[in-house]
Amino acid sequence: MTVNVPKVSVLVLGYNSLRYLPECLRSVPEAVGGSSYEILFLNNGTDASEALVRSEFPDVRVLASQGNIGFAAGVNLLATGARGEWLLNLNPDTVLEPRSIASLLTFAEGRPEFGAVGGLNVDADGEALSITHARLPSLQSILRRSLGIERRVTDYAHAGAASYTQVETLCGGFFLMRRDLWQNLGGFDESFFLYCEEFDLFKRLQMRGCKAALVRESRVFHDVGSGSPLSPDRIFYQVVASAHYAHKHFGKAEAGLAIAVIWISAIGRYLYAALQSWRGGRYPAMRRAFAKAAFEPASWMLGFNSPGADPRKPASREPTFRP
Structure with a gap:
């Protein structure tokens, strides 16, 4: 893990995520396979996450907390400190399956027309979650979502599905992008404090003529809303x-x-x-x-x-x- 230019930088932005962090961080080595990597962590909250990471995960690069600066600004700060060729944004309330990041890297390097790639977000039963990907917001999609009829993605979890699917957006808590492309896009728009910043990013990605892909064999358990979906x-x-x-x-x-x-x-x-x-x-x-x-x-x-x-x-x- 001690390399000058790691293949991938895993960016973990926490918000009082103490109870989730150990399992999340321990899942990274098997997820990247044999690729070189680094992990960067920033706490937007006020709990003891930073102390825990420094104590139990000494190889993780911990950025000093700036307070609650928002999700977009927090990830941008992590990306600014990253050295990897690729950036992997990862929510702390996730647990990566083995080779989940390696699968994304293999696909992305072989298909450069895709500017961003992500995997399936699954629940405790292994069922694909609707947050895995979505259409870019439109008046029609907002109406469909308000009526509770927005299309789900569970079919992509089945064995007969294609190995990848071109999508409009990916979950902001689990996607991979080349660092130079991220920089060219300007990262997340920091006027978004929380939520929809990934939709804005993928809208700008699409405007540049780039595509996004969902790679089915890459999977991550995601405890959506950190266990409080109706907060x-x-x-x-x-x-x-x-x-x-x-x-x-x-x-x-x-x-x-x-x-x-x-x-x-x-x-x-x-x-x-x-x-x-x-x-x-x-x-x-x-x-x-x-x-x-x-x-x-x-x-x-x-x-x-x-x-x-x-x-x-x-x-x-x-x-x-x-x-």
Whole structure:
């Protein structure tokens, strides 16, 4: 692992990810196969992750925490310090299967027309997760997602599927890109605090005439949302980021319609969960998760330019709704 120019730099950005990090980091050596590599880690949170990595994983290069600078800015900072020919972005709430990175490297080096490659994100049962890839956001896809009819990717996990599939986007928590291409693209757009930054990156990749591929034999277990898929913060930032993307990439009228659909969807999900809350289960959490998006539209409709939506900016007002 002590080489001047490693083949791949594995970038791990944590956010209070202490309980996930050991298993994630231990899975890297078998995942890269015989290729040279380095691992870089940055903690955007406030837990003891940095101390744990320094103590138990001395070969990992730990960057000093800058506070919660956002996902895009955190990954960009890691990429700036990377020396590898390739960059592999990896969420800490993942566990790589053996040779999962090696498979991506082999494919990418043999198919240079693909600017980015990624593998299947799977759950504990080995079933492919819908976050593995997605279409680039559009008014139509936002409408489909709001109706719960966006296409899943489970068929790609079956043995009869093609070895790879050309896709529009890949999961931002597990994809490989050549470092010089990343630099030419300017990395992630740091105006995105959290979520949708990968959609923006792949939109710009597509605009350059490059393609992305999903390599089926590469697999990673991904505990989506770090075990809290209905966290109010997670849902809120997804809504804010969707609005931010719409303002950046859609025309004015299309962005307005997309934001209206997002709002109506949030209200519908809140009301549905509220009506079902008596049943317990996931419904009370779902009601809390969508409350702010449903009842405080001013907090997200301008994307990360909305008052208080970006924690890196001073908020002009405090939220008024409490579910």
